[in-house]
Amino acid sequence: MHTPTVLRTAQRLLLNEADAQDATQEVFLKLYRSFSKFNQERELLPWLYRITANVCHDLRRKRKPVVAMEQIAEPAATGCSPEEEMSRAERWKVMTAALAILSERERDAIVLRDLESLSTREVANALGITEGTVRSQISTGRAKLKEYVMRKGRSGA
Amino acid sequence: MKHISESQLALYAGDDLTGAEREVVAQHISVCGECRKSVERLSAAVGWMKRISPEPSESNLLHVQRRIYEAVERKQHAGKTMGALAAAAVLAIVAFAYLHHVPANAPARQQPAAVSIARSGTVAKQLPQVASKSLPRAPLVRTQRKPKKHGFVRPGVTEMSVVAQNGGPPVIRMKTTDPNVVILWIVSGGSEQEKNDGKGL
Numbered sequence: 001m002h003t004p005t006v007l008r009t010a011q012r013l014l015l016n017e018a019d020a021q022d023a024t025q026e027v028f029l030k031l032y033r034s035f036s037k038f039n040q041e042r043e044l045l046p047w048l049y050r051i052t053a054n055v056c057h058d059l060r061r062k063r064k065p066v067v068a069m070e071q072i073a074e075p076a077a078t079g080c081s082p083e084e085e086m087s088r089a090e091r092w093k094v095m096t097a098a099l100a101i102l103s104e105r106e107r108d109a110i111v112l113r114d115l116e117s118l119s120t121r122e123v124a125n126a127l128g129i130t131e132g133t134v135r136s137q138i139s140t141g142r143a144k145l146k147e148y149v150m151r152k153g154r155s156g157a
Numbered sequence: 158m159k160h161i162s163e164s165q166l167a168l169y170a171g172d173d174l175t176g177a178e179r180e181v182v183a184q185h186i187s188v189c190g191e192c193r194k195s196v197e198r199l200s201a202a203v204g205w206m207k208r209i210s211p212e213p214s215e216s217n218l219l220h221v222q223r224r225i226y227e228a229v230e231r232k233q234h235a236g237k238t239m240g241a242l243a244a245a246a247v248l249a250i251v252a253f254a255y256l257h258h259v260p261a262n263a264p265a266r267q268q269p270a271a272v273s274i275a276r277s278g279t280v281a282k283q284l285p286q287v288a289s290k291s292l293p294r295a296p297l298v299r300t301q302r303k304p305k306k307h308g309f310v311r312p313g314v315t316e317m318s319v320v321a322q323n324g325g326p327p328v329i330r331m332k333t334t335d336p337n338v339v340i341l342w343i344v345s346g347g348s349e350q351e352k353n354d355g356k357g358l
Contacts, residue, residue: 003222007213021221028225032232091211098206113171114203115210120173135173139164142171146195146202 002045003028005116006052012111013056015096019063023055030055049118049126053108060104101148106141113138161185161192170199314340 006027010020030051086094099107112123113134120138124131161169161182168174169182186193213221316332320341329342 003225004213004218007218007221011213012210017217021217021224024221025224025228029228029232032229086209088211088214091209095206095210098209110206113173115207135168136164138171138173139167142167142199142203143163145206146167146199149202149205150198 002048005045006048009049009052009111009116010056012095012099012115013053013108014059015099019059023052023059026055027051046122046125049112049116049122050128053112053126057104057108098145098148101144102141106137106144109134109137110141110145114142158189160189163195166192166195167199170196171203 003024007020007024010023010027011017014020014023027048031048099111102110108127109123112118112126113120118126120131120134123134123138127134165174165178165182166186169179169186172179174182182192182196186196313334314331315334318330320328320330331340331342333340
């Protein structure tokens, strides 16, 4: 039920399929060890996001550089083909290339706020930072993504 | 005209401003084309990221779910953690997702469709459809053991009963030594071939 959510989040935070699978396994092993703490289902998802962010953070520290540049194929242009017609592999490359321009902190905030649609408070809880810091990171991240999309749209069209 | 900062516009584009802040920006962009254009581009960039970001592939999902099964089972057999009940619950969460991501053309497997822990009368809401009925292998929760002198006391199964459902899969109801914990094991069907082979998850 929550495996796709954890795997998807880990993929977007780590930009690496293999590391995301390692992270997902680690998250569920932590859940296995801590399951007695949960009384209700509603407590589980925020906990999973927090642990996923922590596990991904630890993995990034162990395996820097996070994303080898050869793993990211630059998209030809973001605006030249409809997203629906792109294969999953193409979309993965485009997404990783875009998220790779962000700092790790900006990426964490953008992934949880904009891609996972958590509230600012939930993002702050998951990342262990203040809501003000989350707002700062998502505003910077969105501005960078805007520039990236504009640049790619112009260069490839 | 004094423009709104891009950071404020970026927060406005994602609906992350408070009511008063949002009102200020809304009033400004109603008269400032440059800032309005910037908000539109920020919104478009966020929307594009959402659309372009793929879900995990089915093969990756199945692979990682199998890894979790194996890892949790190793932990369970090691007997160094909190016990079989937690393992059953974690495996149930993974199993639920696994069952809902098996490709349509893949052969069905005989396995527990879902194990739900009901606390204080809460009952699992989602029951998967099954084609046939068969009894599963032994449940993940083991028989009662002597409680440890200190620390966590492993709940044991004290009573098992099969609950019939109208047209649905049979449900095995297990009471435990903890009166607040009842385990419902919803039995799914499998292909005839796999049943004959005695294969289970």
